[in-house]
Amino acid sequence: MSQNPDKPHSSEEKLNGLEDGQEESSDNPDQSIRKRIRQSAPGSPRGDTPKSSPSRPVSIEELMETAKGVTNMVLAHEIVVNGDFQIKPAELPEHSLEKKVRDIVHKAFWDCLEAQLKEDPPTYDHAIKLLGEIKENLLSFLLPHHTRLRNQITEVLDLDLIKQEAENGALDISKLVEFVIGMMGTLCAPARDEEIKKLKDIHEIVPLFRAIFSVLDLMKMDMANFAVSSIRPKLMQQSAEYERKKFQEFLEKHPNSLDLVTKWLQEAADDLTKLRSKALPSHCIDDGATGGVSTLCSTAVQNQAYLKLLKWDHGNRPFPETVLMDQTRFQEIQLELEQLLMIGTVLLVTFSAAGSALVDMPGFAEKIKTIVKVLLTGMHLMSFNLKESLATIGEKVCAEVNSCLSQHGFTPFSVEKETVLKGQIQAVASPDNTICKLIDSRIQKFLESYLASSHQKSLPAVPGGLGPIQRELEEIAVKYVRLVNYNKMVFSPYYDAILGKILAKEQSQPVGKPEES
Known part of the structure; x- marks a missing residue:
């Protein structure tokens, strides 16, 4: 498609399209996350969680306002941390009640339109309403400086004039639709050129209207996603303060959050x-601590807390x-x-x-990694x-080992050696497997070192035995x-x-006797 100087391409395009896009299903906060927020909100059973001030009674309006604030905070967070965030169309389950109702309503509408157009003379009430919606959609894609395009759309899709033409039997729907398709081709993203071409091959008016609205929905999502990508740099600068502010508002309404x-x-x-005497980094050692024992520092505790999230029992x-x-x-x-x-x-056992x-x-x-990864697909399913x-x-x-050994002139494994290797690999399933524990401790040590030196550009050295999985480990660590x-x-x-209070208590406790939580 040839470039058009009036074709919108500014980063200001359709920020209001984001509002439309939010009505669609997207990669933004899904229902499961919202459900977890509700489950962990004050009032949910917490078992042995620390006691705090009871929540004051709140009104329905306050609850709605809080829910909206949490939703906005989650949306902003999702846009910032998820570089692949995109608004996507809602896809209802195939046999769901919602889909059946939607399909029935849509079919009834389009059947009514077709019946009106087949009357003699044709009735254009529904068709004119659709042209009005199309006009609004096209105008919504324009920026303030797109004066010529705005004038064209307003002039050709003048609903008052169209109604007069319909009343006098002079309305040519095909010409109006042709103009609409041409304007959509001017305003759409290059990725939608193929959909625009397909519209030109549809000659029946009702299927053509349906296809036009389908492509317009895609164009609205394109605009919304473009707006998201445009605001992401600014949002990243402000999102931390925004999330903190929203969380503070939530905390004020629910003090035990x-x-x-x-x-x-x-x-x-x-x-x-x-x-503490073994694990703490030297910069956290307080020479004035009782008995010369190191005092915990806030950074070390936070890093340990984040490491605990990687061993979390999410189900319970x-x-x-x-x-x-x-x-x-x-x-x-x-x-x-x-x-x-x-x-x-498995790699360490095999190489050994x-x-x-x-x-x-x-x-x-x-090759070994590929084999193991494929066969462990779905390992977390029940x-x-x-x-x-x-x-x-x-x-x-x-x-694979025997094949490689033979190809390079080495003696293949004997039956006994194969049996031993197979047994060692099967033993990995045991929670008490020594080699598995060793690899796990080294992975945790690497992540701990990276957390402690995260301000540095280079990654810490990978512990021994992790060389074969270094690339995968570093990718996970960066994320x-x-x-x-x-x-x-x-x-x-x-x-x-919180840590100010915790560490003050820790310093007053005898060494080796942490306070019971």
């Missing part, structure tokens, strides 16, 4: 207290309030790490069994049988630390206030 956060940070402090334990919007992302990272742990363990012959063999590690999958992995790995740093940026004032 930091109970889970308090418990989460307390547990992290208790974990570090037990190992509510997520801390301040990280609730990112629960799905933290859970995805947790699942990725669990699969990577299996892959790393094969010796130096295969360690530096080009492409061998990638129906997944880990033992059977590991048995299959053992067979495949042994076959994880970016999420953590943004969360710290938003909620650090709350963490500092």
Whole structure:
């Protein structure tokens, strides 16, 4: 399609289209996240969470206002942290009641339009209303300086004139539709050129109207997504303050909305207290501490707390309030790490069994990773049988090892050696597997080091044994630390206030006897 100087392309295009787009289903906060927000909101059962001031009675209006504030906060957060955020059309389930009702209503409308147009003489009441809606849609795509296009649309789609032509039997719908399609081609994104061409091949008026509205919906989403991408840089600058402000408003209405956060940070402090002499970095050591024992620092406790999120029992334990919007992302990272742990363990066992012959063999590690990853697909589903999958992995790995050894002039594994390797791979299913625990501890150590040095551009050195999975581990680490740093940026004032009280108590406790939470 040729370029048109009046074709909108500014970043100001249709910010109001975002409002239309929000009515569609999108990658923005889904219902499951909202459900978790409701479940973790004050008033939900909390078991052994810390006690706080009881919530005051609130009105329906206050609840609605709070819900709107939370929704807006989640939407802004989603746009910032999700670089692939896009508004998408709502897709109702195939056999759902909503879809059946919608289809029936739409069919009735289009049948009515077709019946009117087949009358003698034709009745254009519905058709004129549709042209009015099309006119509004086309005008909504324009910017203030698109004067010529606005004048063209207003002149050709003059509803008063169209009504007069219809009353006098002089209305030519086909010419109006031809103008509409041409204008849509001028205003649409290049990605929609194919849809515009298809419109020109439809000659029956009712199917053509339906197709026009379908393409207009796509164009509105394109405008909304363009607006989202345009505001993202500005939103990133302001979103931390915006989220903090919205959370503060929520907290003022529900004072006990930091109970889970308090418990989460307390547990992290208790974990570090037990190992304070070994685990704390040197910059956190307080030479004036009693007995020369290091004092916990806020940064170390926060990092430990974020590491705990990677071992969270999502099915039985509510997520801390301040990280609730990112629960799905933290859970995805947790699942990725669990699969990577299996892959790393199988690789370490395989290389240990094969010796130096295969360690530096080009492409061998990638083949094993591919085999393991494919066979562990769905490992977090209830129906997944880990033992059977590991048995299959053992067979495949042994076959690949023998093939590579033979190709490079080495002696293949004996039956006894194959049996040992298969047994070691199947043993990975045990929670007490020593090698699995070793790999897991090194992965956690790497993530801990990256959190502690996240202000540096370079990644920390990968611990021994993790070389074959270094690329995957670093990709996960970058994603994880970016999420953590943004969360710290938003909620650090709350963490500092809570940890100030926790650490004051910790310093007054005898060494090795953390306060019971």
